[in-house]
Amino acid sequence: MQHGAARQEDRTHRMKSTPLYHVWDYRDADRAFWRDEMEAWLPHKIIDAHTHVMDPRFRLSPMTESMRRQYWVNEVFECIDADTAERCHRAVFPGRQVGCIAFGFPDLDFDLDGGNTWLAEQCVRRGWHNLAVIRPQWSQAAIARLLDQPGVIGLKPYYALISENRETRDAHLESGIFDFLPHHVLEVANARGAWVTLHVPKAARLGHPDNLREIAELRRRYPNVILVIAHLGRSYTEAHAREALPALADDPGIYCDTSAVLNPASHRIALECLGPRRVLYGSDNPICYMRGRRQYDGRAYINRTSYPFHFNRTREAPEIEAQYTLFMYEDLRAIKQACVDLGLTASEDIQAIFHDNAARLIDMVVRRKPAAERRIEEADASR
Numbered sequence: 001m002q003h004g005a006a007r008q009e010d011r012t013h014r015m016k017s018t019p020l021y022h023v024w025d026y027r028d029a030d031r032a033f034w035r036d037e038m039e040a041w042l043p044h045k046i047i048d049a050h051t052h053v054m055d056p057r058f059r060l061s062p063m064t065e066s067m068r069r070q071y072w073v074n075e076v077f078e079c080i081d082a083d084t085a086e087r088c089h090r091a092v093f094p095g096r097q098v099g100c101i102a103f104g105f106p107d108l109d110f111d112l113d114g115g116n117t118w119l120a121e122q123c124v125r126r127g128w129h130n131l132a133v134i135r136p137q138w139s140q141a142a143i144a145r146l147l148d149q150p151g152v153i154g155l156k157p158y159y160a161l162i163s164e165n166r167e168t169r170d171a172h173l174e175s176g177i178f179d180f181l182p183h184h185v186l187e188v189a190n191a192r193g194a195w196v197t198l199h200v201p202k203a204a205r206l207g208h209p210d211n212l213r214e215i216a217e218l219r220r221r222y223p224n225v226i227l228v229i230a231h232l233g234r235s236y237t238e239a240h241a242r243e244a245l246p247a248l249a250d251d252p253g254i255y256c257d258t259s260a261v262l263n264p265a266s267h268r269i270a271l272e273c274l275g276p277r278r279v280l281y282g283s284d285n286p287i288c289y290m291r292g293r294r295q296y297d298g299r300a301y302i303n304r305t306s307y308p309f310h311f312n313r314t315r316e317a318p319e320i321e322a323q324y325t326l327f328m329y330e331d332l333r334a335i336k337q338a339c340v341d342l343g344l345t346a347s348e349d350i351q352a353i354f355h356d357n358a359a360r361l362i363d364m365v366v367r368r369k370p371a372a373e374r375r376i377e378e379a380d381a382s383r
């Protein structure tokens with residue numbers, strides 16, 4: 001990697017900067033964005049409902065140069081431990097009280113068991129909550145044990161956890177939802193009223209008819225599961241949002257998180273279809289500590305960033321790159337823009353998106369938790 005050279009070259013664009021994470025730092029452009037756009041607008045309390053935290057010691061096999069070239073996320077998805085994550089929250093949300101729903105890296109190059117146990121402890125210590133990263137092959141007993149751990153409120157399935165493939169991340173992209181979130185797992189989640197954050201499969205994203213049909217089936221058969229569709233169903237472009245999100249409008253029990261969606265049009269469509277009580281703020285950090293912006297062309301998008309990653313082949317002019325802020329700030333800017341466009345100005349609505357919705361749903365899981373444990377104890381006693 002060209003890290004050294006990039007740091008050198010980058011230095012000319014930096015005024016006052018403090019290290020954030022990986023190759024990223026916090027600069028005057030970010031401070032200005034916070035001061036001008038967010039300070040007066042964001043509520044005091046924030047819950048980030050989609051953030052990845054993992055200690056690097058749980059990585060089993062190293063990231064390789066060829067994997068970095070395969071997929072842009074591989075270049076930016078470096079482990080962030082809980083202390084660093086907490087320090088970053090303080091930097092990017094100055095003066096705010098920030099909690100989160102954290103999960104590990106859904107990747108078979110990690111020790112998922114060890115990582116789940118470690119993260120649950122880290123979350124309890126900080127008053128955060130945790131989703132356990134799971135494989136579809138795991139037994140009901142294993143899933144139940146995870147959900148019993150303090151701090152764990154639910155599950156984070158992912159299609160890449162079906163089986164290992166170091167050549168491509170997309171070997172299982174076209175899976176059905178029940179291939180990586182199988183019925184035996186959903187039965188346990190439903191009995192516990194657990195939270196599931198679902199990253200939908202398929203190149204066609206949420207709007208693929210199989211996804212919409214399977215989500216409807218999941219809701220019908222497992223109504224106690226708190227279903228949060230990640231990244232607005234991967235609706236990063238307006239076209240994807242427009243063809244998919246209206247299909248979720250009529251079911252008040254489906255939620256979406258905003259993570260990694262930088263497009264104001266997508267957020268506007270989500271808020272129109274779901275309303276501010278069903279949209280949850282999420283950052284998808286540490287990925288969105290990346291500095292840059294995203295541009296759109298129909299159903300495609302391109303990530304622009306100031307760091308010379310392999311994927312970053314077409315750079316913008318230095319004076320434009322100098323104005324970049326963090327991807328997560330571009331996400332916040334887009335949510336704010338959508339709220340302004342829709343005339344969503346009531347502080348209760350903004351607070352719902354950034355805190356109250358997640359807090360309400362966490363509370364539902366936590367209140368059900370002892371009841372589920374009680375049922376198990378009663379069953380044991382009657383044996």
Ligand SMILES: [Zn+2]
Pocket residue numbers: 050052259284
């Ligand atoms: Zn994520």
